[in-house]
Amino acid sequence: MSYQYNFSAGPAMIPKEVMLQAQHEFLNFNETGISVMEMSHRSKEYLPIVEKAEKNLRNLLNIPNNYKVIFLQGGAITQNFMVPMNLLSNRSASYVVSGYWSKRTYNDAQPFGTIKLAASSEPNNFKKVPSFKSWNFDNNDAYVHFCQNETVHGAEYFDTFKIPEVPLVCDMSSTILSRPVNIDDYGVIYAGAQKNIGPSGLTIVIVRDDLLSFADQKTPSTLNWKIQSENNSMINTPTTFSIYMAGLVFEWLLDLGGLKKIEELNIKKSNYLYSFIDADDFYINDIEIKNRSRMNVPFRMVNDDLTKKFVATAEELSLIHI
Numbered sequence: 392m393s394y395q396y397n398f399s400a401g402p403a404m405i406p407k408e409v410m411l412q413a414q415h416e417f418l419n420f421n422e423t424g425i426s427v428m429e430m431s432h433r434s435k436e437y438l439p440i441v442e443k444a445e446k447n448l449r450n451l452l453n454i455p456n457n458y459k460v461i462f463l464q465g466g467a468i469t470q471n472f473m474v475p476m477n478l479l480s481n482r483s484a485s486y487v488v489s490g491y492w493s494k495r496t497y498n499d500a501q502p503f504g505t506i507k508l509a510a511s512s513e514p515n516n517f518k519k520v521p522s523f524k525s526w527n528f529d530n531n532d533a534y535v536h537f538c539q540n541e542t543v544h545g546a547e548y549f550d551t552f553k554i555p556e557v558p559l560v561c562d563m564s565s566t567i568l569s570r571p572v573n574i575d576d577y578g579v580i581y582a583g584a585q586k587n588i589g590p591s592g593l594t595i596v597i598v599r600d601d602l603l604s605f606a607d608q609k610t611p612s613t614l615n616w617k618i619q620s621e622n623n624s625m626i627n628t629p630t631t632f633s634i635y636m637a638g639l640v641f642e643w644l645l646d647l648g649g650l651k652k653i654e655e656l657n658i659k660k661s662n663y664l665y666s667f668i669d670a671d672d673f674y675i676n677d678i679e680i681k682n683r684s685r686m687n688v689p690f691r692m693v694n695d696d697l698t699k700k701f702v703a704t705a706e707e708l709s710l711i712h713i
């Protein structure tokens with residue numbers, strides 16, 4: 392079969408250069424005589440891989456020293472319960488619901504304590520995200536949660552948020568590394584790797600160190616940010632190969648010119664696509680213009696039959712999962 396252009400949000404395409412490098416190193420990494428996949432996570436061969444990955448991620452995102460980077464498993468959805476387990480500490484928290492994923496996050500958190508709705512755009516069928524000034528939270532909340540980009544609905548926040556009173560927790564699964572962010576504005580950022588970073592299995596959590604002391608007593612060690620962080624994400628075996636692949640993607644991004652550069656490319660690509668969609672009435676994307684996602688651009692045709700035909704024809708042309 393010929394080369395396919397894979398438009399799946401995740402697991403998503405990985406840069407070809409990265410795939411070729413991984414292939415080249417697959418059986419014999421760096422003259423070690425073994426594959427990264429076969430290395431002990433505590434070995435002198437593997438440790439530099441994870442250290443370099445973290446260093447490059449810190450470099451790309453400009454992560455301050457008072458933030459820990461943790462490499463975990465379980466996907467972004469596992470953070471739906473890890474966030475309350477690690478932060479709630481018998482307080483309340485407020486959640487912004489702006490689409491499929493943040494609604495799931497809000498629902499998943501319910502059993503853990505007082506989980507309030509800060510704002511919801513569900514009455515608008517998620518066609519725009521609730522504006523920051525409409526968020527209703529309490530300065531005594533343990534945190535405020537929101538999702539930066541709703542991958543399914545295609546609605547994204549581009550605002551810069553400053554709420555010094557309450558830690559901001561953000562699901563950045565489908566925006567991380569797509570543009571620069573000011574890490575200082577956040578208490579916790581998390582992302583499943585398979586959208587923007589690399590293979591599935593790896594989940595990255597970036598957490599301000601003063602927020603590591605609130606975990607519920609019963610939190611198992613593998614799910615406890617503080618214990619994982621104190622053990623360099625190795626309280627048990629981490630996703631060694633996914634971390635290695637993520638590290639290659641970080642290097643690729645640095646070589647490209649970093650996040651300013653990838654942001655420019657993402658703006659260019661998405662503008663091009665939206666201008667095509669908007670050119671006539673044939674293609675439809677009805678997300679509020681200022682919230683239109685740069686990362687995931689959902690569109691359909693005037694009727695379902697045409698949409699189905701479009702998807703089938705695209706597949707014949709090697710444009711899959713469109």
Ligand SMILES: *Cc1c(COP(=O)(O)O)cnc(C)c1O
Binds near residue numbers: 540586
């Ligand atoms: C894909 C996605 C998730 C789910 O991630 P898993 O890694 O499958 O748990 C959660 N949030 C957002 C914004 C996503 O795009």
